[in-house]
Amino acid sequence: MPTEGDPTTLVKTAHLIILSTSWGMQIWVSFLSGFVLINSVSRHTFSLVQSKLFPYYFYSVLGGSFLNLALYAMYHPHELLSNDETIQITSFFVCVIFSGLNAQWFGHTTSEIVLKMQNIEKEHQLGQEVGFGTKREAYQKLKKKDPKYQKLSRRFVIYHSITMMCNLICVFCNGLNLFYTATNLKTF
Template sequence: MEGCVPGQDTAPTDTEPSSTIKLLHLVFLSTSWGMQIWVTFVAGFVMGSHLPRHTFGFIQRQLFPYYFHIGSACAFLNLTLFAMYHPSELLSEEQTTQIIVFFICVAASVLNTQWFGRATSDTVADMHLIERSHGLGQEIGLITSKSCKQLRASNPSYRQLSSQFTLYHALSSLCNLCCIICNGLSLYHLAAHLSAL
């Protein structure tokens, strides 16, 4: 009969994920990456340069909660799936880096979902109320009109909202960019370990 030798530990093994788990990991990562690239570098610029400012702002306020929540869910599921099949005792330096990248992506996504993205949308909505009361907001394009600059100079409330928007938008954009970089690094890691296309 075999028994355990005192003082001898059994080494944990790194289990190979099933094809279904690999597929799920790829689906979550590619969904998040594709959505981020489309929203950040295509849809935003196209809508911003062809729609009235308030229409563009309204569409963004409706879409961004879905964008942020889907991104957060994908980031969390990617971290969970990767961690499940890479025990901490067996992590190589590269795998440890990958876990950190996934964790940063989750943190940035949650910050955007719960605070910065929401604060940006709420601030824009308040700004639009003031702009509408002055007959502004139907101009096409993202460039701030001369009338908006004059309103900022003459209306302290609008000036404060504008400053808040600049801060929240910058923080939200930074989190979004962080997620794009993290997902790009994760895709690179995945591609580097493909045995065949």
């Protein structure tokens, strides 16, 4: 059932707050916090912090994307969508899908793999160094020496890459929606 009329000021404000907060959080988590953290704490502490924060992050992005999709869809019936509105509603939908995949599967699986790798690394006195560049040779030797660690390492690269791609797709989609929202502002 299409909603008639323009959204209220409250709906517009809620939509913009949710969208901008979600995108700001995505920028912070994706491009800033990880780099600061990896250069400040041990490798295992870094992984532990991320494994605790990422579920909240992924579910926050999912919730924000779902709310924005719902609000947008209420005031933009599919029969009346312009090309720009079609792009916006599609990008909200894409973000819901990819953030849902991260929240439900990829993020969780990546964290599980990292924790298994850490158990093996602890047995070899690895993981307490700060930064990923240090002791690189020791990790390479461990991969060659331990087939289980090598398999976990390969799985980690795959799942971490998928998680990063899903996250970057969501960052792009929300950025695109911010762009279209900004271009449709009546006044500045």
